Amino acid sequence: MKRGVSAVFLDRDGTINVDYGYVYEKEKLQFIDGAVQGLKLLQAAGYKLIIVTNQSGIARGFFSIEQMEEFHKNMLDKLAEEGVVISRIYYCPHLNGCECRKPQLKLFYQAQKEFDLDFAKSYVIGDKLRDLALCEKEPVKGYLINAEKKIIAKDKNIIICNNLLSAAKDIVGFKNHESY
Template sequence: MNVGVFLDRDGTINVDKEYVHKIEDLEFIPGVLEALTKLAKTDYKIIIITSQSGIGRGFYTQRDYEIFTKHMLEEIEKHGGRIDRIYYCPHHPDAGCDCRKPKPKLILDGAKDFDIDLSKSYMIGDKKADVDMGRNAGCKTISVMTGKGEKSEADYAAKNLVDAIDAIINKKV
């Protein structure tokens, strides 16, 4: 079986400017591109799990999301990074969907698609819902203080994604 690192997007990888969907609003948190490059050299499957309720709220379209995502992935790859797949929830919070954080569905989908052993895998995010989702899926959890930096019961409290990836590579968590 494979192992995986599941990553939140807004507030963990890029600066959370609320409903980010325009290319000009993509701003990587300092050190993140280099950290992703380091992670890309490991055997971990690298998967982004992101809430895009702005689509369900009508703030932007699925097409806007896809254009933004393509650009973000190109920037990551340009620096030697790799994202194996992105799973997202496009629904309005009131829609009662089964994929919104902290429900574990999107992580479970990734685990199924990539044959991932979740007990040896990680979920990293800045919000309590990210940490709760990771725990609900049976992952180890890491919180970061970038973005919302919400208080949570994560297995490891990292300063940022750089620190989180170092902790994984150096087996501190």
Template sequence: MSRAIFLDRDGVINKDHGYVHQVDDFEYIDGVFEACAALKQMGYKLVVVTNQSGIARGMYSEDEFHNLTEWMDWNFADKGVELDGIYYCPHHNEHGIGAYKVDCDCRKPKPGMINDAAKFLKLDVTQSVMVGDKADDMLAAKAAGVTIRILVRTGKQVPEHSEATIVLDSIADIPNYLRSLTAN
């Protein structure tokens, strides 16, 4: 069994400008490539788990999401970082339109995306880490059994009470934090 870093996208990998779906609006968080390269060197798989309610709301299509995701994936590859999985939820139980108005098990705070990735990639969630910018990210990770849950300040305003094990400034701080856990 492998261990993974589960990464929310908006607010963790890129700045959250609200329903980001075009390359021109995609702005990487400082240090994301270096941090992800360091995490790979530490033996973690990198798995993106992202709610994409903009699809459900009819703001952009799944094709537009896939085009942006492919571009993002190539950016990581160009920096020598392979993403091991990208999981997304296009649903919203209240604001979804048509077939996307679903109360699914993949939309965070439910753990479906993490569970699917863990099964498919043979991951030990108890040795894995969730990195998110919202309480829903932490709740999904906790429900899936992820023990280290890191909330970063680069996205939404950090809630005072969440299921996070620690709050850090950004993804750039995560490799050193995880190294400090193994040094003790």
């Protein structure tokens, strides 16, 4: 019997790295406090790490695909230095009207097919409700981080928490918060 792979889908800007608006300059890459530790914890627990990100700055002409890819290479290199492996970054370069821009689900389903993922054993972490759209259609638990208090996650599959590290600790059932 084939058992699918467990994964954690991650938004990029505002979840892993600081979102200063249309993030693409590799020199300005700054990881959010606790993000790298959270990624390490998830990876150590056996989850495949996959980034799904909207990058409308490309369609708006703020930066090119090449500049975004340079940013991604820099991010992946810095994470690799910390022992973190991101399996793949999926991105939507469009503004609207496509099937790949979150809250649309095309990129999630593409990842599921490419990596033989089991949604029932997977999670989504993001800083906007649209990042967690997969939770509405599939048996995936979501974590909304850095959320304003006025946002109420009505869906029982969505938990509000402070940051990626706190989401990771909840996912793995981490008890010893002192170590990370």
